[in-house]
Amino acid sequence: MVSLARRWWRWLTSMRTALVLLFLLALAAIPGSLVPQRNLGIEKVDAYRRANPDLSRWWDRLGMFDVYASPWFAGIYLLLMASLVGCLTPRMREHATAMFRRPPTAPKVFSRLPAHAEVGAAALPAAEAAKVIRGTLRGFRVDVRTEDDGSVAVAAEKGYLRETGNLLFHFSVLAVLVGVAIGYGWGWYGNRLVVAGPDHAFCTSVQQFDEYGLGPRLTQADVPGYCVELQRFTAEFTEAGQPTTFSADVAWSGVDGEQRPYQLEVNSPLRLDGANVYLLGHGYAPQLRYTDRAGRAQTAVVPFLPADGMLTSDGVALFPDANADTRTGARSKDAQVGFAGVYVPTVPAGGPPGISAHPTERDPAVLLTAYRGNLGLETGVPQSVYALPQRALDDGRLKQLDTPAKLLRRGEAWTLDDGSTLEFLGTQRWITVAVRHDPGEPLALAGAVAMLAGLTVSLSLRRRRVWFRVTPAPGGCQISAAGLPRTGYDAFEQEFAGLVNRARDATGAAGRQADSPTAAATP
Known part of the structure; x- marks a missing residue:
């Protein structure tokens, strides 16, 4: 059992396994970009569910719909973290030792190395010539040794920081994974659709979020209390309908209750202590007033969700208190009213009226279909506020009226068969915001920056070694040189030739200038 565990540990902590796991992590992140995520926009998830009901059950x-919090994604990055720790720890220990190790001694036979040359004879003592050569090796880590036969060897090494960059890159990957893990354990998020106006302000408690998620190390009491109100939203579009600017004027308050203004934009989130508020989406909320057959009026501001780039929006307006008993106030069981349809910011001059011609409100209208019956809201079963109750439609408790769909422009009214009326009063703007706290974000950001720095160092540096041997001779000394690139380095021959020429010039050795190691070998 111990030997089996040791083999599995060696397999897990190999660099090949780490690369495979890193590739699997990249593949596992792809669905997070292709499929709408709950923590980024619940309304997009709901729209995807309506468009793909069968596929959504499998998803x-x-x-x-929550890829980065799924068990299979967590399993991959936990294995990757263990693999990186296991393979980087011994490499870090070895590299720390190598950083302070002297360059290796010169080989006995220089001609066996890929680059070698005869510098020539110099009229200097061997020790003095070695000192002069050492001064020419700028940027190299240099060590001078006296050999057994009296020769002086100058060993030089450069590019040893390449391994430092390599390790920095891999430890940075580990830092990013740790940052993700911290964000998952101690982070939280909440999404909310906010309609303009003080009556629709919300506070950052989990009960007031449309969708929220808490890390396993948090409780509801750990969510800080802030309140946000949308005062005004401005959007500008080109004539072709392409968006140019989005801006939301909001007011926020903390525990002191003092309201502070802020202009919320896509790339300018509201940064608070312990939370950030991001602008995600926007749309229109038609304001509808329904007057039942008893003359009682109800007004609803109902957000409609965009279905295309021109902000053609789908939604429903439900009036469960319509036609209630005038004596007891009890809700009716068969005369509740609902309307479903689309909101069109700009009715096209020609073509179907249910598709907007421009996202700006140039000729706004709602195209609605009326339903009457039992909305089934008393059953306690959760249901979407952006669609009619499907169960009530399926079992016949809620039925569509024979009256055809009606297009209402602002200020127009629709009289139904029982004398009740529906008026389109106008619209208000709404935005969707995400309130998030990710304590691992600074570590992940620092890891990403360090990853780029380590990769740059690892790819730009080339490790190579150079040796000079100064042998005592009558009237001075004889100098020879050799070099060895430790990694692929096409320019090493030219660099080595330049080092030989500098050593020749500095020592005054006899020989001609060399452009390559081959030329340097024939003075």
Whole structure:
């Protein structure tokens, strides 16, 4: 059992396994970009569910709507963390030792190395010539040794920081993974659709979020209390309908209750102590007033969700208190009213009225279909506020009226068959915001920056070694040189020739200038 565990540990901590796991992690992150994520926009997830009901059931089982919190994604990055720790720790220890190790001694036979040359004879003592040569090796880590036969060897090494960059890169990957793990354990998020106006302000408690998620190390009491109100939203578009600017004027308050203004934009989130507020999306909320057959009016501001780039929006307006008993106030069981349809910011001059011609409100209208019956809201079963109750439609408790769909422009009213009326009063703007706290974000950002720095160092440096041997001779000394690139380095021959020429000039050795190691070998 021990030997089997040791073999598995060696396999897990190999660099090949780490690369495979890193590749699997990149593949596992792809669905997070292709499938809408709950923590980024619940309304997009709901729209995807409506468009793909059968596929969405499988995505739910596989955790595709919350990829980065799924067990299978967590399993991959935990294995990758263990693999990186296991393979980098011994390499770090070896590299720390090598950083302070003297350059290796000169080989006995220089001609066996890929680059070698005869510098020539110099009229200097061997020790003095070695000292002069050492001064020419700028940027190299140099060591001078006296050999047994009296020769002086100058060993030089350069590019040893390449391994430092390599290790920095891999430890940075580990730092990013640790940052993700910290964010998952101690981070939280909440999404909310906010309609303009003080009546629709919200506070950052989990009960007021449309969708939220808490890290396993947090409780609801750990979420800081802030309140946010949308005062005004401005969007500008080109004539072709392409967005140019989005800006939301919000007011926020903390525990002191003092309201502070802020202009929220896509790339300018509201940064608070312990939370950040991000602008995600926007749309229109039609304001509808329904007057039932008893003359009681109800007004609803209902957000409609965009279905295309021109902000053609789908939604429903439900009036469960319509036609209630005038004596007891009890809700009706068969005369509740709902409307479903689309909101069009700009009704096209020609073509179907249910598709907007421009996202700006130039000729706004709602195209609605009326339903009457039992909305089934008293059953306690959760249901979407952006669609009619499907169960009530399926079992016939809620039925569509025979009256055809009606297009209402601002200020127009629609009289139904029982004398009740629906008026389109106008619209208000809404935005979707994400309130997030990720304590691992600084570590992940620092890891990403260090990763780029380590990769740059690792790819730009080339490790190489150079040796000079100064042998005592009558009237001075004889100098020879050799070099060895430790990694692929096409310019090493030219660099080596330049070192030989500098050594020749500095020592005054007899010989001609060399452009390559081959030329340097024939003075």
